[in-house]
Amino acid sequence: MTSVSSELHPSASKVSAAVQTLELTRKFEDLVAVDHLSFSTASGSIFGLLGPNGAGKSTLIKMLTTLLPPSGGTALVAGFDVVRQPREVRRRIGYVSQMLSADGDLTGYENLLISAKLYGIRRPERTQRIAQALEFMELTQAAGKVVRHYSGGMIRRLEIAQSMLHRPAILFLDEPTVGLDPVAKQAVWHRIQALRGEFDTTIFMTTHDMEEADQLCDVVAFMHSGRLLAQGPPADLKARLGPDASLGDVFIHYAGASIAEEGEWTNVARTRSTARRLE
């Protein structure tokens, strides 16, 4: 008991964890969406969370980003407790939700401007960072256009730019490429990798795209019914199953049989409407 809590204390551990949870749990009435989860992710890595619809991925991310209070357990994000020090956590994280977070009725520039102000970034720093973000995401041309007229890929890049203005230590991306065409997807992948290269950002993302997980993530974890079943570099997980196994095979191995019953209507509706809006 004492050893565990000293492990959780940021100054106690030399190897810094970006995210560290202990028995983290979230219930919705009878449903246990996240079930006594204890895990950690190394800082500086791209961490991919995989799992079938309803596995609890978004619920986990919402707790880690202080949006949803846990029913039990603890979580440290960037070394701060999500329940007791939410503001410290919020200052150090970025979040792009599974839904749309850019405001369709504002221009790309205005979206960035409002975000910058919410994080207390002042001029002239603000002007400079916004210009830089637009260029980095290849949105300079479209900056003055209302976001409603953007393509799905442009919206995603804008949202990632918005969530990076304050240079968060950890960026949470919930299905960053859902509903995007292969070219737009590639563009988002490149931007994510570039972010890590440039700002040393830790990326914590979820995806249903096995190719994405394989190409982009240093470490992946499989989640099912609120629990983590396996965690490791994609190559290791594949090797466990056999020489020719793909990450898709690993997914089916861990989640396979129960996929059909798990997809609840609301989940499906939510994901589909996200995909539709992004088109």
Place this chain on the structure above:
Amino acid sequence: MSHAHEAPLAAWSDAGWFGFLRQTSAVAEADIRKLLHDPMELLTRMVQPVLWLAIFGQVFSRTRAIPTGGLRYLDFMTPGVLAQSVLFGAIFYGISLIWERDLGIVHKFLVSPTPRAALVLGRAASSMARSLCQMTLVYLLAFLLGVQLRFGIGAFAGVAAAVMLGSAIFSTFSLIAACIVKSRERFMGIGQVLTMPLFFASNAIYPLSMMPGWLRSIAVVNPLTYQVDALRALMIQGGTSMFGLRIDFAAQLFAFAVLVAIATKLYPKIIT
């Protein structure tokens, strides 16, 4: 020392009172910029006061059955119509929160270090800005209809203050309703059920003295009554306040403070 544990900015400029004010104004700015992109919404709000003043007011001016304390009926009801137009504009304001929750925009505000009170006050501030447009319209209309308006900096400033406070009160009330009911359909239902009683259980178009006892006891806890009472004294020549301006504003400020406290508590629950 690893990067993850360092503060990404040297000093947090989102802290302190000025940080709070800047964040509040950023929340309001987002909404006001949207309005500037699409001002149609403001235009549609202008229909109702026109109907009330130009039709209802004209007809009721002939009855002389309503004790207005020496005012012409049209003069008496003009502050009521202004308060009503502000009320109707503000009371459905919360639906934008539900709408933005459904899209995922609210999440972006909630993961930022912006204090929840700033999120609530920012929305109230944008509602205040809208109410000033309504005030301008009602003044214009009243002037054209020959209402005995008071002119002068003091009168305008007082009316603007009462209008903004009223708008802040009912938009925050609406925000609370949105956080409780959480769905657009239920919200529209509630909004429709609430607006008319709020309007009729007030001194907007008839004085408190005309009301049966039970209605009067509702009217005296209705913030709209104090707004109208203040407006009548500030806006109309010869108009007087029943409670006194000090009580009118104190009552409204008190209502606003209570509502902001409740809304701040409930706001994060909109997404769960």
